[in-house]
Amino acid sequence: MQNSVDITIENFQQVILQDSTTQLVMLEFWAQGYEPSEQLAPVLQAIAHKQGANLLHARVDCQAQPDITAQFGVQNLPTVMLIKDGQPIDGFAGVESEANIQAMLDKHLPKPQDELFAQAKAMAEQANYQEAYTLVKEASDLDANRADIKLLLADCQVEVGQVNQAKALLATIGLVDQDGYYRTILGKIELAEQAAESPEIIALQQALESDPENLDLKVKLAVQLRQANQIEEALSLMHSVLLKDLNFQDAKKLMLDMINALPDGEPLKSQYRRKVYSLLY
Secondary structure: OOOEEEOOOOOHHHHHHHHHHOOEEEEEEEOOOOHHHHHHHHHHHHHHHHHHHHEEEEEEEOOOOHHHHHHOOOOOOOEEEEEEOOEEEEEEEOOOOHHHHHHHHHOOOOOHHHHHHHHHHHHHHOOOHHHHHHHHHHHHHHOOOOHHHHHHHHHHHHHOOEHHHHHHHHOOOOHHHOOHHHHHHHHHHHHHHHHOOOHHHHHHHHHHHHOOOOHHHHHHHHHHHHHOOEHHHHHHHHHHHHHHOOOOOOHHHHHHHHHHHOOOOOHHHHHHHHHHHHHHO
């Protein structure tokens, strides 16, 4: 997509009304031979070059396009306006430093976490929670305070077996953001916790309490816990089995399968992979 364009009557509608719906337009009003305009122009060009496709730098030669200049009510040169969806949303008149201009743009340009969140949301809507988790975890690392990011991360955590982490994250959500989505995630957590209290799991837990060194019981309980999305507890049990007997039944393969099933970016994945490799090598 073109990063810089001179505005004329012919392309005005395309750039100002149409292009501004898909990207931020930085509209510069300038005049040839006018020192402040010539001083600001290279600064704006440098900023536009750095932003790439996120920003369209549009220039209006006020001497050649007086009608466009009058339409925007420009009285001082240089004048810069930010246009979004066909409307001015910010701007300044006169010469500004690159730092000040960038700070203004940062309020309106899309942030990396915005794109990551949008991609993660799309993945979650398709029930692809593994990929959604990886993406929203990256978004959370960039902005850990955004409620919408925290809610989506908590949802993905429940779906990939991180129920306790999801509960802890939901506890940080303020009342104003405790909406229907929040309540849906709470419902998922309740269901996951109920699944963890199934008769099969309770029976295995009781049997293991009576025979705490029984590796076969530990493996069976770990499998049941994994199916109930209690992944951390399952991995901990499997690791305790391998510590006792690295070659016990198919415990090693089961644990590696559990680890590999975790989404990229999940701390447990690298944590338990290191633990297994330390036993193997």
